[in-house]
Amino acid sequence: MKFATRAVALGFALLLCCAGSAQTAAPGSSPDPAMDQVVHDTCGKRIVLLGEPPVHGFGKVLDFKAALTRRLIAKCHFNGFFIESGIYDFLNIEKLETSGKTVTAKTIQAAIGGIWANQEVERLIPELLHGVNSGKLTLGGLDDQLSRGTYAQSEMPRDLAQYLKGDSKDRCLSALERHTQWQYSSAAPYGPDDKARLIGCLNQIEAQIDAQIQSGAAKLHAAGAARDFQMAVSLKKFLSRDFPEPAANGDADTQSSNDRDRSMYQNFEWLYSRMPAHRKIIVWTATSHAAKDLSVVPDERRISMGSFLHRDFGKKAFALGSSEYSGSYAFGSRPARQLTAAPENSLEARAFRENQLTARYFDVHQLRKLGRIAARPLGIDFKTAQWNQVFDGLVVFREEHPPTPSVR
Numbered sequence: 001m002k003f004a005t006r007a008v009a010l011g012f013a014l015l016l017c018c019a020g021s022a023q024t025a026a027p028g029s030s031p032d033p034a035m036d037q038v039v040h041d042t043c044g045k046r047i048v049l050l051g052e053p054p055v056h057g058f059g060k061v062l063d064f065k066a067a068l069t070r071r072l073i074a075k076c077h078f079n080g081f082f083i084e085s086g087i088y089d090f091l092n093i094e095k096l097e098t099s100g101k102t103v104t105a106k107t108i109q110a111a112i113g114g115i116w117a118n119q120e121v122e123r124l125i126p127e128l129l130h131g132v133n134s135g136k137l138t139l140g141g142l143d144d145q146l147s148r149g150t151y152a153q154s155e156m157p158r159d160l161a162q163y164l165k166g167d168s169k170d171r172c173l174s175a176l177e178r179h180t181q182w183q184y185s186s187a188a189p190y191g192p193d194d195k196a197r198l199i200g201c202l203n204q205i206e207a208q209i210d211a212q213i214q215s216g217a218a219k220l221h222a223a224g225a226a227r228d229f230q231m232a233v234s235l236k237k238f239l240s241r242d243f244p245e246p247a248a249n250g251d252a253d254t255q256s257s258n259d260r261d262r263s264m265y266q267n268f269e270w271l272y273s274r275m276p277a278h279r280k281i282i283v284w285t286a287t288s289h290a291a292k293d294l295s296v297v298p299d300e301r302r303i304s305m306g307s308f309l310h311r312d313f314g315k316k317a318f319a320l321g322s323s324e325y326s327g328s329y330a331f332g333s334r335p336a337r338q339l340t341a342a343p344e345n346s347l348e349a350r351a352f353r354e355n356q357l358t359a360r361y362f363d364v365h366q367l368r369k370l371g372r373i374a375a376r377p378l379g380i381d382f383k384t385a386q387w388n389q390v391f392d393g394l395v396v397f398r399e400e401h402p403p404t405p406s407v408r
Helices: 033-042 059-076 087-098 105-112 125-134 156-161 166-180 192-215 219-240 252-273 305-316 347-351 364-370
Strands: 047-050 080-086 138-143 281-284 317-329 359-363 372-375 383-386 393-400
Touching: 033 059, 033 317, 033 359, 033 393, 047 059, 047 305, 059 125, 059 281, 059 317, 059 393, 080 087, 080 105, 080 252, 087 105, 087 138, 087 219, 105 125, 105 138, 125 138, 138 252, 156 166, 156 192, 156 219, 166 192, 192 219, 219 252, 252 305, 305 317, 317 347, 347 359, 347 372, 347 393, 359 364, 364 393
Parallel strands: 047 281, 047 317, 080 138, 080 281, 317 393
Antiparallel strands: 359 393, 372 383
16 A cells, blocks of 8 residues: 555645754744754654664653654644554554443553553553544554553453354364463473464454455444454464574574564554544654664664655655663663763764753754764664664754653
């Protein structure tokens, strides 16, 4: 599907500003010039991918992304928020909406998942909840992976198995629950036979849902059947990456990563196709998935979700990267770790020469002028690349810190 052909020109012109000057804020703007500049550059886009280093352990970038998301929804009328979390729980949120049941903050927290169970992201949840309950915002999960403590883990197996009958229903429900709740043991571990059994069940479920839709039997519940079908499709893609055949290039991890990014892109396609006209989507993800092209980065063989979206949307898509000059980070409940010092000639070191900024934004033109330069937006290690070919803009934080643990 080529989305770019369907994109329509916006009916308003954005105010011209200082072409990405990182030193001063425009009169009357917020005290955060980096934020103002990013809003200026992204407000008129159709798709904005908000990246963060893949270790997901930086509090300031999360706080910045949450504030930026609120600005894009309130000021720039973005009406979709898709996140690198499992698609399953967000489809369940849609099911709750359409059945007239209340969507709660806890439901959204669970859907977002433990990787973002921190106060920085939780500050965004009231905005997401208001948008959903007012009908002004569509939420969506892009990933096909399963998370703990979710609808996908506890209730989805029964919702999928309902399309089967008799022994097939009982057998598949047992297999699905065993997997989503990880009821394997050292004596009976998960293996290729379990994978084959699960995929066989999901094929049966897909066939039954499709038959019901085609026959008109599911007419009154067609939307629900379509959601369940997409859950089965996504779960099958997730399982298909287990016990892979040897990759052609000998790099099974890269192949699995690329398959996952393609799966997220396909889920984006499906979610996007079901939204009304004038769609403007925020995509909350890691920089490695947001990047518009990773092939220009040394030793990178990954093909990002962002590369597909930039192919489809062209200049209507915007990939925002983030990095850090100094500080510390922590993934989940793990101990904080100190970042290595930024080299003198790195992008991060240049960001804070002769200024007292806490965050510095480089637009695509500034990134181009820097040329090939060492930076670490793709993780905690420095790589040398022409970063304007990877991102449309990059925010660098002077001193990072780990996310603030959730109080729940």
